[in-house]
Amino acid sequence: MHSWTDTLRFAFQPVVNLTTGGVAGLEILARPETGDVLAEARRDAELDGRLAVLAVRAAARKETLLPLHVNVFAGTLADLGGLAPLHDAVREAGRLPWEVTLDIVPPYTHVPQRALLEAVAALREQGFRISTDGVGDGDVPLRLLADLAPDLVKLDACLLERPAMVRAMRTLCDELGALLAVEGVETELQCAAARTAGAQLAQGQLFAPPARLPAADVYVPPRSSVAVPAPRSGPSVREFLRPAALLPAGASAGQVRALLTGSPDVSGVLLVDRQGVPVRSVHRSRFLLSMSGRYGHALYADRPATRLGDPPRTVGIDATAWEVLDVVAVGGRDRTSDDVGVVDDHGRCVGVVRLADLVRALAETRVEEAAGLNPLTRLPGSDAITREVDRRIADDRAFALSWLDIDHFKQVNDGAGFAAGDELIRSVGRMLQGQASGGTRVGHIGGDDFLVLTDLEGLDPLAASVLDALWSAGGRPVTLSLATVLCLPGSVADHRQAAACLAPLKMAAKALRGGSWVLGHAGSPGHEVRRGSLPVAAAGPEVVGAEPGVG
Missing domain, CATH: 3.10.580.10 (CBS-domain)
Structure with missing residues (x-):
């Protein structure tokens, strides 16, 4: 009597590192010649567990040294409480558990979450790595995703049409300590979108189709001129990870x-x-x-x-x-x-x-950064700030965007000389950069104009330090003007809208005498005068605006 295993074959599809262009692992896919064994495995936990064991044995016969990705239904893990036969099969194949990633496959509906989490904890204790598969096109609850704390999250390529969601998932992965992969990538445009959104890994027909033999070479499109911004402390080592021999x-x-x-x-x-x-x-x-x-x-x-x-x-x-x-x-x-x-x-x-x-990666990062730096202050230009603004909008984060400049700067240059004016600009830039910490970004957009992006809690300390300083050029006292727009989640759609909200606040700040600070809220009329006073001629009853200090 023939067994269903007699007609079962396995194919291997590479998981590609988008930074190095190398193969980070192989996903083992069951390919039955007759019947629908996967549909049966979804209903039969024992059968699904046997498929996982057979997948590991199939990889062993190919003598590949690459890490393996083995698919297991979420319900299987919850029902069996772990996969002892799989652990034995891995050892028999001469592999180590931490060379195997278990891709937990939907559906999650009606799966006992406590039993699933206990099974995952047991597998992780044995050394197996955990991946959540089908995120975005499946039914994994976000709360369960956080509780699983996977080593890898696999997104369906359909989410690339919604890059804000992919960027948000990258942020979640960073918090969980997980890598982000996109599966089902078929075009170079999708690959570029995955990179831009922050995915570190990908798989799909573009790189290499599933094949009976593990792929020795994969096609990875060259990186476009649009680079994925790296974390401030430097790119994570996870982005460069290669399989170890x-x-x-x-x-x-x-x-x-x-x-x-x-x-x-x-x-x-x-x-x-x-x-x-x-x-x-x-x-x-x-x-x-x-x-x-x-x-x-x-x-x-x-x-x-x-x-x-x-x-x-x-x-x-x-x-x-x-x-x-x-x-x-x-x-x-x-x-x-x-x-x-x-x-x-x-x-x-x-x-x-x-x-x-x-x-190579760090050199590319440095070249891109240097190309955007202002030669006078060595601060980034507006592009770096606006990209960060868009990221925070996509992440639904509240932020304060401020514009700062030197009052009557042309008179400063004319009276004290351009060298003194340049040194004053450099001093302001150094002060802003010195006060920047945590979520603060500083940009020099040209001349005596600066852009400052902060979290809400970092706004007051930075404003006070800059506006309270005694500025001078050529022995002449100088004041600064600051305009700030507070952007709460949902108040602006992108950096252009935030800049449009900031423009009238800049004009209001420049209309005040002495050092000034005007603050407004995106989507709300009026503004608050935090510092400065109206010229005497304008201080009449028809002046519209909030009283100084009202907030």
């Missing part, structure tokens, strides 16, 4: 040599203990040079590879690219090309990063 700490030099010669793309091997913690790092070139020397093979082939390794260089999964460079900078120059291992909270290796990937 791992062998047990007791592996012989011959085993390491066989792995390296059979995998030309592997630049090094990490030797790990039974818990997956790196104990030695073997660099490809140095190792093969030692083995190819006179008597090298005879001396080392059957001996532990640890003798030809070095202490591993590692960083945490939450590190930034700059922190990786700090690690690389410590030690001898002969190790600057070594891979840096990335470890989780338990010290287990989850991948490696290569110096070349970091240097």
Whole structure:
């Protein structure tokens, strides 16, 4: 009697790193030749668990070193309370649990959430990584998504038509410590949209279709001139993560040599203990040079590879690219090309990063930043501020957008000279930048004009520090004018509308005597005069506006 497994085949689809262009893992997809085994697995937890085991065994037969993504229905995890046979299959295949990501597949409706969370906790304790699949086109509740705290969130490509939602999901992923992937990418336009919205990983027909053999090469469109803004502290190491080549700490030099010669793309091997913690790092070139020397093979082939390794260089999964460079900078120059291992909270290796990937990405970031800097103050221009304004609007965050300039600056230049005027502009820029912290961004938009974006709680301290300072040029006292529009969630649609709300407030501030500050609310008429006074000739009953200090 034939079993349904006789007609079951598996295909492999690459999960692509959009930063490095490399393959970050392989999703294993069941492809039955007859019947609909997936529909049956949705109703039968035991069958679904067997499919997961067969997927891992199929990958083992292909002898791939890449991390694996195995699909499991949410209901299966809740019903079975874990997947003990899967853990055994992973070990039998010579793989480690943290090399396997379980893609939890919808539906979630009617799945007991407590049982699901307990099963996920048990699997995570064993070392498996967790991904939530079908987000955006499935039925996963956002609260459950947060409780699951996945390592990876997979979005359906349909959400790329709503980039604000993808950006918001990237923000949520950052809070959860998860990576963001988009699946079903079919066009270069979708790939560019995924990058712009902040996705780090993607998969789909554009890169490589599902195939019986794991893809050795994938097509990744070149990065467009529109770059995804990096976090202020630097790009996360997660964006550069590559699969690690791992062998047990007791592996012989011959085993390491066989792995390296059979995998030309592997630049090094990490030797790990039974818990997956790196104990030695073997660099490809140095190792093969030692083995190819006179008597090298005879001396080392059957001996532990640890003798030809070095202490591993590692960083945490939450590190930034700059922190990786700090690690690389410590030690001898002969190790600057070594891979840096990335470890989780338990010290287990989850991948490696290569110096070349970091240097290239950071150099591109610096070039883009430098191109937008004002040559006088070295502050970014308006584009950097308006992009951040749009991000905060998309994230439904309240913010204050302020315009600041120097009063009667032409007279300052005419009376004190342009050199004194330039130094005054630089001094104001330094003061603003020095006071910027947390959610504050400062831009120099030209001449004596500055844009300042702050969170609501950071507005008053910054305004006070700048307006209370005693400014002068060539011995002459100088005052500043500040105009601010408060934008609450839903009050403006984009940065253009925010700027339009700010324009009349700027005119109102310039109409006041002395140092001034005018504050208004987007979508509301009138304004509040925080500082400054009306000229005597204008201080009549027909003047419209709020009284100073009213808020």
